[in-house]
Amino acid sequence: MAKPVRAALGEVWLTCQVCQGDLFRERSVLLNSTGMEFLKLAWADESAMGLICWRCGYVHLFVNKNIKLYQAEK
Incomplete structure (x- = not known):
């Protein structure tokens, strides 16, 4: 299983919007579009960083690099 992480944007620490x-936990997420799926070119779509809340499971998506x-201790 993935190890827990904490995330920050500059000086601001991120927290879950729900809980x-x-x-x-971090995961790469493809931002598929209908047109690219239709043309079987979904692999070329933009990707985002998915941060999945360790507590409630809500998925936050970020395209900001x-x-x-x-790394955090659970």
Whole structure:
């Protein structure tokens, strides 16, 4: 299983929008579009960083490449 991380954007630490938890697991997510799926070119779509809340499971998506992840103890 993935290890928990904390995330920050500059000086601001990110928390879950639902439960205010501050531990996440990270996953890359493809932002598929209907047109690219139809043409079988979904692999070329943009990707985002998915931060999945460790506590409630809510998925936060970020395309901002400036988010820093830090290993955390569970």
